[in-house]
Amino acid sequence: MSRQSSSHQRSETDKGTTEQAPTEGPTPESPPEVQAEPEATPDLPARRQDDTGEPDAVPDQEVSSDHGAAAAPKGWRVTYPAVARAVAWTATGLSLALVFIALLLPTQLSLVEPRAFMRIPVEGVFGATLLLMLPSMARRVVAVLAGVVLGALTILNLLDIGFNEFLGRGFNVVLDWILLDDAQSYLKDALGGTAATAAVIGVVVLAVAVLVLMGLAVLRISNVMARNSAVATRTTLVLGTVWVMCAALGVQVAGAPFASRSTTALVQDRAERVRKTLKDEREFAKVAAVDTYGDTPGDQLLTGLRGKxxxxxxxxxxxxxxxxxxxxxxxxxxxxxxxxxxxxxxxxxxxxxxxxxxxxxxxxxxxxxxxxxxxxxxxxxxxxxxxxxxxxxxxxxxxxxxxxxxxxxxxxxxxxxxxxxxxxxxxxxxxxxxxxxxxxxxxxxxxxxxxxxxxxxxxxxxxxxxxxxxxxxxxxxxxxxxxxxxxxxxxxxxxxxxxxxxxxxxxxxxxxxxxxxxxxxxxxxxxxxxxxxxxxxxxxxxxxxxxxxxxxxxxxxxxxxxxxxxxxxxxxxxxxxxxxxxxxxxxxxxxxxxxxxxxxxxxxxxxxxxxxxxxxxxxxxxxxxxxxxxxxxxxxxxxxxx
Incomplete structure (x- = not known):
C-alpha cells in the first residue's frame, strides 16, 4: 500500500514537471526575457533600477520562482518599458523643478524672470543632507511635512506678489487676511458674481494643489535619493561646497547672490514682521491716546472758518x-x-x-x-x-x-x-x-x-x-x-x-x-x-x-x-x-x-x-x-x- 502511494506521488511529480516544460520559452503570458528555469535567473536581477530610482519595467514578482505558480498579468510598465522610464524621469524632473522654483520664487512680479532661478538655494542643500541621514520611515514623514511647509511658504510668496502689485507692500500674515474678503467683493463687482465665484474656487483649488503637489514632490525626490544614495550624497556634497565658496566670495548673478538663502531670509522677515505688528498694536494705542487738540474747547477751534x-x-x-x-x-x-x-x-x-x-x-x-x-x-x-x-x-x-x-x-x-x-x-x-x-x-x-x-x-x-x-x-x-x-x-x-x-x-x-x-x-x-x-x-x-x-x-x-x-x-x-x-x-x-x-x-x-x-x-x-x-x-x- 505504501509503495503504491509512493509510486503515485512520483508519478504526479513527474507529470507536474512535464507540464512546466513549455514555460522555458517566451509566451504571451510572460515577458520574453523572463525564464522559468532556475539556472536562467542569475542573468536577470531580482529588482533592477534605472537612473531615476524607479524599479525596472519587470517587477520581481513576475518572475516565477515557485513551481506551478501562474504568470502575473502584465502592467503598462512591462508592456511599454521605454514609456515607463520616460514618465519616471519626467516626474522626477518636475518634482525637482517645483521645489527649485518654490525655494527661489521672488515676492515681486517684476523680479520673476529666468535669472532669478539661476542660483543654488542653501535650503535645498540642507534639506537633501537631512533626508539622506534619516531612516526610511522618518525620511518619508519629514519629506511630506517639509513639502507641505514649502507649499505654505509658496502660497505666502504668491500673496506677496499680489499685494506688492496692488498695494505696494508685502502680505502681513497677522493683519491682511480680512482684505481677502474685500478682494472677493471687488472681483464680484468688477467681473460679476459667477466669474468671482469661479475665481475663488480656482484659488482654493490652486492652494490645495500647491500643498499636495509640493508634499508629493519632496517625497519623490527623497525616494530617488534613497535608492541612489551614493550619487545623491556626492551631488549634495558638491552643491554644498559650491554654495559655501560662492557665499564666501560674494559671487553674484544678475545682481543677486548665486549662493541663495532667500527662503530663510523670507521666513525671518515674516517672523520679524509678526513681532513688530504685535508690538506696534500695543505702542500705537499709547500714541493715539495723546492728542494735542483733544481737550481744546470748541470755541477755540476753527475760528477762521466760521460761517463757511x-x-x-x-x-x-x-x-x-x-x-x-x-x-x-x-x-x-x-x-x-x-x-x-x-x-x-x-x-x-x-x-x-x-x-x-x-x-x-x-x-x-x-x-x-x-x-x-x-x-x-x-x-x-x-x-x-x-x-x-x-x-x-x-x-x-x-x-x-x-x-x-x-x-x-x-x-x-x-x-x-x-x-x-x-x-x-x-x-x-x-x-x-x-x-x-x-x-x-x-x-x-x-x-x-x-x-x-x-x-x-x-x-x-x-x-x-x-x-x-x-x-x-x-x-x-x-x-x-x-x-x-x-x-x-x-x-x-x-x-x-x-x-x-x-x-x-x-x-x-x-x-x-x-x-x-x-x-x-x-x-x-x-x-x-x-x-x-x-x-x-x-x-x-x-x-x-x-x-x-x-x-x-x-x-x-x-x-x-x-x-x-x-x-x-x-x-x-x-x-x-x-x-x-x-x-x-x-x-x-x-x-x-x-x-x-x-x-x-x-x-x-x-x-x-x-x-x-x-x-x-x-x-x-x-x-x-x-x-x-x-x-x-x-x-x-x-x-x-x-
Whole structure:
C-alpha cells in the first residue's frame, strides 16, 4: 500500500514537471526575457533600477520562482518599458523643478524672470543632507511635512506678489487676511458674481494643489535619493561646497547672490514682521491716546472758518502719477488747468501741494483716517485702534464747535458703518440712503455726479440754521476704471436711471484691466471725470461761503503708477473768500489746482495739526503736533530736501 502511494506521488511529480516544460520559452503570458528555469535567473536581477530610482519595467514578482505558480498579468510598465522610464524621469524632473522654483520664487512680479532661478538655494542643500541621514520611515514623514511647509511658504510668496502689485507692500500674515474678503467683493463687482465665484474656487483649488503637489514632490525626490544614495550624497556634497565658496566670495548673478538663502531670509522677515505688528498694536494705542487738540474747547477751534460751508472730498486713487506720468498726465493736466481757469473766472481761488499717503493702491480708509486724525495709520490694527477711541479728527473738531452740521456722503459704504460716530458726523448717507436707481459702474456704486447731486438734494440745498461741514467720498475713479460714467446735465441726473444706457455702452472691465496701455488711459479718464464733476458742482451750487478741500486718498496700483512710484497724492484748497487762503500763505503751496514738481511734500498725517493751527484763533502759533505727525517746521525741512 505504501509503495503504491509512493509510486503515485512520483508519478504526479513527474507529470507536474512535464507540464512546466513549455514555460522555458517566451509566451504571451510572460515577458520574453523572463525564464522559468532556475539556472536562467542569475542573468536577470531580482529588482533592477534605472537612473531615476524607479524599479525596472519587470517587477520581481513576475518572475516565477515557485513551481506551478501562474504568470502575473502584465502592467503598462512591462508592456511599454521605454514609456515607463520616460514618465519616471519626467516626474522626477518636475518634482525637482517645483521645489527649485518654490525655494527661489521672488515676492515681486517684476523680479520673476529666468535669472532669478539661476542660483543654488542653501535650503535645498540642507534639506537633501537631512533626508539622506534619516531612516526610511522618518525620511518619508519629514519629506511630506517639509513639502507641505514649502507649499505654505509658496502660497505666502504668491500673496506677496499680489499685494506688492496692488498695494505696494508685502502680505502681513497677522493683519491682511480680512482684505481677502474685500478682494472677493471687488472681483464680484468688477467681473460679476459667477466669474468671482469661479475665481475663488480656482484659488482654493490652486492652494490645495500647491500643498499636495509640493508634499508629493519632496517625497519623490527623497525616494530617488534613497535608492541612489551614493550619487545623491556626492551631488549634495558638491552643491554644498559650491554654495559655501560662492557665499564666501560674494559671487553674484544678475545682481543677486548665486549662493541663495532667500527662503530663510523670507521666513525671518515674516517672523520679524509678526513681532513688530504685535508690538506696534500695543505702542500705537499709547500714541493715539495723546492728542494735542483733544481737550481744546470748541470755541477755540476753527475760528477762521466760521460761517463757511466746508467740503472735504476724497477722490479715489487720485495720485501723483495722474499729474506726472507721460501716458496719463496730458488729459488730467488739461482738466486741472481748465478747472483752475473756470474757478478763477467765477471768483474762486485755489492753492495746492502734495501729501504722502499712508497707503498705496487700495485700503482707502487708511488714507482717509490718516488725513483726518493726524496719526500715521498704515494698517488695519491701527485703524481699529484709533476708531475705537476718541482721538480728535478734523471732522470731529467741526462737530465740537457746535457751529456746523456735519454729514458724510459715502457711496462706497454698503453696510453699517459705525466709524461715523468716531468721525463726529451727525448723519451718514451710505449707498443705500442716496436714492440711486441706476446701475453700478464696476466697484463704484454710483457716478460721482449723482452722489454730488444727492448731496445737494439731501443736505446742501436745504434751508438750515447753521453752515454745513461735509465729508464726501467720490468713487468713480476706483479700479478697474471701466465702465466710466459720462457727465450729463445736472437737470437730467434724476434717480440715476439715466445711467443704464451709459453703463451698458461702456467698456468691459476685464478687457481694460488686463491691458497695461488701456488701463492707464481709462484711469486718466476716470480722474478727469471725477475732477470735472466736483468742480462743476462747486461752480453750479457753491457760493461765497463755500470752501473745498479735495485730495487723493492714495496712488493707483503699480500696473498704472509703476513699480517705483511715490506714495504722493495732490491736495488743494478752493475758496471764494480771499481770507481763507491768506491763512495758509506760509505753507508754500502753489496757486491753482495742479501742484508742480517743486511744491511742498508733507506727510499726510501732518495735515490735521497744520489745518487746525492755520484756522485757529492764533494761526502760526506753533502748536506742537501729536506723534507721529511731523511738526510744520520739520515737514518744511523734509519738503525742502525732497
Amino acid at each position: 460751508d466746508m467740503m472735504f472730498t476724497f477722490i479715489e486713487s487720485y495720485g501723483r502719477s495722474a499729474i506726472e506720468d507721460p501716458a496719463i498726465a496730458p488729459g488730467v493736466d488739461k482738466t486741472l488747468k481748465n478747472a483752475t481757469k473756470r474757478l478763477n473766472k467765477a471768483g474762486f481761488a485755489s492753492k495746492s501741494g502734495w501729501l504722502t499717503s499712508a497707503t498705496y493702491g487700495g485700503s482707502s480708509w487708511l488714507g482717509h483716517s490718516t488725513f483726518l486724525t493726524g496719526l500715521w495709520i498704515d494698517n488695519q490694527n491701527r485703524y481699529r485702534t484709533v476708531t475705537a477711541g476718541d482721538h480728535m479728527s478734523i471732522t470731529r473738531a467741526f462737530q465740537r464747535t457746535g457751529a456746523w452740521r456735519t454729514v458724510g456722503i459715502m457711496p462706497g459704504v454698503q453696510k453699517a458703518w459705525p466709524e461715523g460716530k468716531f468721525y463726529g458726523l451727525d448723519h451718514v448717507y451710505d449707498s443705500r440712503d442716496l436714492g440711486y436707481r441706476g446701475p453700478k459702474f464696476s466697484w463704484s456704486t454710483m457716478p460721482d455726479q449723482y452722489a454730488l447731486k444727492a448731496f445737494e438734494r439731501l443736505e446742501h440745498g436745504k434751508k438750515r440754521d447753521k453752515p454745513l461741514m461735509s465729508e464726501i467720498i467720490l468713487t468713480s475713479s476706483h479700479q478697474p476704471w471701466a465702465p466710466i460714467p459720462k457727465t450729463i446735465p445736472w437737470s437730467q441726473v434724476g434717480d440715476g436711471s439715466v445711467y443704464k444706457a451709459i453703463q451698458k455702452a461702456g467698456k468691459n472691465p476685464a478687457d481694460v484691466f488686463t491691458d497695461s496701455d488701456k488701463v492707464k488711459a481709462e484711469y486718466g479718464k476716470s480722474i478727469q471725470y471725477s475732477v470735472n464733476s466736483l468742480i462743476d458742482y462747486v461752480l453750479k451750487y457753491g457760493n461765497k461761503n463755500t470752501v473745498l478741500v479735495f485730495l487723493g486718498d492714495h496712488q493707483p496700483l503699480s500696473r498704472v503708477s509703476g513699480n517705483n512710484a511715490s506714495r504722493d497724492v495732490p491736495v488743494a484748497i478752493v475758496a471764494h473768500d480771499k481770507a481763507v487762503l491768506d491763512r495758509i500763505s506760509h505753507w508754500g503751496w502753489e496757486d491753482g489746482l495742479m501742484p508742480g514738481a517743486k511744491a511742498p511734500v508733507w506727510k499726510m498725517s501732518s495735515f490735521r495739526d497744520r489745518f487746525l493751527d492755520a484756522y485757529g484763533p492764533n494761526p502760526g502759533g506753533g502748536t506742537a503736533p501729536s506723534s507721529p505727525s511731523a511738526s510744520p517746521k520739520a515737514s518744511a525741512k523734509a519738503s525742502a530736501k525732497r
